[in-house]
Amino acid sequence: MPVEHRVAARGRLRARVVGVVAGRVSVPGMGQEGEGGASGRGRCVGWPALDERRGPLQASLGTLGQRLQPGMADSAQAQKLVYLVTGGCGFLGEHVVRMLLQREPRLGELRVFDRHLGPWLEELKTGPVRVTAIQGDVTEAHEVAAAVAGAHVVIHTAGLVDVFGRASPETIHEVNVQGTRNVIEACVQTGTRFLVYTSSMEVVGPNTKGHPFYRGNEDTLYEAVHRHPYPCSKALAERLVLEANGREVHGGLPLVTCALRPTGIYGEGHQIMRDFYRQGLRLGGWLFRAIPASVEHGRVYVGNVAWMHVLAARELERRAALMGGQVYFCYDGSPYKSYEDFNMEFLGPCGLQLVGARPLLPYWLLVFLAALNALLQWLLRPLVLYAPLLNPYTLAVANTTFTVSTDKAQRHFGYEPLFSWEDSRTRTILWVQAAGSFAQ
Numbered sequence: 355m356p357v358e359h360r361v362a363a364r365g366r367l368r369a370r371v372v373g374v375v376a377g378r379v380s381v382p383g384m385g386q387e388g389e390g391g392a393s394g395r396g397r398c399v400g401w402p403a404l405d406e407r408r409g410p411l412q413a414s415l416g417t418l419g420q421r422l423q424p425g426m427a428d429s430a431q432a433q434k435l436v437y438l439v440t441g442g443c444g445f446l447g448e449h450v451v452r453m454l455l456q457r458e459p460r461l462g463e464l465r466v467f468d469r470h471l472g473p474w475l476e477e478l479k480t481g482p483v484r485v486t487a488i489q490g491d492v493t494e495a496h497e498v499a500a501a502v503a504g505a506h507v508v509i510h511t512a513g514l515v516d517v518f519g520r521a522s523p524e525t526i527h528e529v530n531v532q533g534t535r536n537v538i539e540a541c542v543q544t545g546t547r548f549l550v551y552t553s554s555m556e557v558v559g560p561n562t563k564g565h566p567f568y569r570g571n572e573d574t575l576y577e578a579v580h581r582h583p584y585p586c587s588k589a590l591a592e593r594l595v596l597e598a599n600g601r602e603v604h605g606g607l608p609l610v611t612c613a614l615r616p617t618g619i620y621g622e623g624h625q626i627m628r629d630f631y632r633q634g635l636r637l638g639g640w641l642f643r644a645i646p647a648s649v650e651h652g653r654v655y656v657g658n659v660a661w662m663h664v665l666a667a668r669e670l671e672r673r674a675a676l677m678g679g680q681v682y683f684c685y686d687g688s689p690y691k692s693y694e695d696f697n698m699e700f701l702g703p704c705g706l707q708l709v710g711a712r713p714l715l716p717y718w719l720l721v722f723l724a725a726l727n728a729l730l731q732w733l734l735r736p737l738v739l740y741a742p743l744l745n746p747y748t749l750a751v752a753n754t755t756f757t758v759s760t761d762k763a764q765r766h767f768g769y770e771p772l773f774s775w776e777d778s779r780t781r782t783i784l785w786v787q788a789a790g791s792f793a794q
């Protein structure tokens with residue numbers, strides 16, 4: 355049985371705690387050198403601008419960033435570190451938690467903060483690392499501050515991922531923007547110096563004009579204009595994180611931040627993939643092509659995204675001057691394909707077929723159906739939540755080429771994908787098969 359008690363670190367915290375544990379270690383090779391400049395700042399149409407008074411993004415910390423905090427020496431013998439993962443029970447968060455347990459040799463305590471704690475935390479009960487599960491809400495500043503207090507590193511992955519109109523724009527803003535602001539302020543107040551933020555490719559695009567982003571990198575010029583609450587919130591939150599780089603935290607040292615921008619994540623736990631699989635099963639094993647095969651959509655395996663988070667968090671201290679205030683796309687060797695063709699890499703081996711070499715419906719009809727769905731959602735909202743996959747926004751994203759090709763993370767902190775495409779594919783197929791067997 356988990357030991358459940360209320361945590362009372364600095365102030366009032368409604369938090370339940372499960373003491374648990376796990377695993378072991380390996381250290382990857384490192385890259386060197388560096389560069390400056392973070393690009394891709396978006397404009398949110400119809401959303402409030404951030405407070406600009408804090409001044410421009412701080413690109414470099416110079417030698418300040420190299421100063422060590424007590425307990426942050428670069429050796430496995432050094433004092434063990436306390437990590438906090440917000441959103442640690444989500445799709446990505448769970449992989450980050452497991453990856454930290456396996457591959458962060460300096461991990462002493464792992465705090466998993468989430469609104470909904472997963473039962474799988476129970477299985478982490480044995481091992482040398484103390485795992486503390488904290489049930490809390492990032493929109494509650496005091497809960498966040500209590501969870502952050504005493505942590506060396508925060509990986510802030512909690513977020514409301516909603517492009518289907520399930521939540522209101524205000525709620526999305528509250529969780530993604532105010533929640534991030536709370537995390538930053540908690541770091542500043544409690545003296546936590548290292549913050550890795552899970553941003554999104556959506557901070558850049560696709561934009562509202564449907565411009566293709568083809569094999570782009572962090573410096574590619576692109577007109578980032580958003581209307582949808584989700585990308586708007588991610589863009590605003592990312593900006594908060596980057597602008598916080600260099601702020602003095604309690605104790606006088608500077609905060610070091612960076613943001614990682616995954617493209618569409620896939621892998622074990624990917625609910626939309628599971629939904630497509632179930633839909634295909636319901637349709638007798640068929641899925642119907644809606645998007646031209648020529649529209650390429652960037653995808654990245656969740657294990658590699660988690661790995662990049664762990665590496666970035668680990669290296670932020672040593673490479674503060676280089677990495678502080680920087681953004682990195684999350685990429686790996688996954689092939690460039692259309693959204694549907696890519697899904698078929700997993701759903702095909704699970705017995706589904708994609709019908710049509712070309713879209714079966716003309717694009718104008720899809721646009722019409724997407725608009726109709728949006729209208730129905732609005733009309734039905736007082737009665738029932740109608741949130742289908744197809745809406746004007748998801749259609750625009752799926753129908754716009756957005757692919758990333760970059761080695762910035764490799765050059766800055768030695769990131770190489772941990773999982774090959776073949777491994778990523780196999781793991782995902784096994785998960786889809788297992789998830790599908792629980793489906794009906």
Ligand SMILES: NC(=O)C1=CN([C@@H]2O[C@H](COP(=O)(O)OP(=O)(O)OC[C@H]3O[C@@H](n4cnc5c(N)ncnc54)[C@H](O)[C@@H]3O)[C@@H](O)[C@H]2O)C=CC1
Binds near residue numbers: 444446493553
């Ligand atoms: N799924 C994707 O393809 C991509 C996701 N991202 C970002 O990655 C992060 C994780 O996304 P996923 O794992 O896909 O989503 P998810 O919904 O599976 O995980 C998010 C986690 O945050 C938690 N959470 C939500 N609101 C919270 C709150 N108010 N307080 C505390 N915890 C809260 C949820 O309970 C959940 O466990 C998000 O920040 C998202 O914006 C970025 C790019 C692509």
Ligand SMILES: C[C@H](CCCC(C)(C)O)[C@H]1CC[C@H]2[C@@H]3[C@H](O)CC4=CC(=O)CC[C@]4(C)[C@H]3CC[C@]12C
Binds near residue numbers: 556618744
């Ligand atoms: C649900 C979409 C595919 C359905 C298209 C249809 C109805 C014609 O078959 C998904 C297509 C692209 C996805 C998004 C993309 O991968 C980027 C994302 C990044 C994030 O940060 C969050 C998730 C998402 C917005 C992702 C959501 C589903 C799609 C829109």
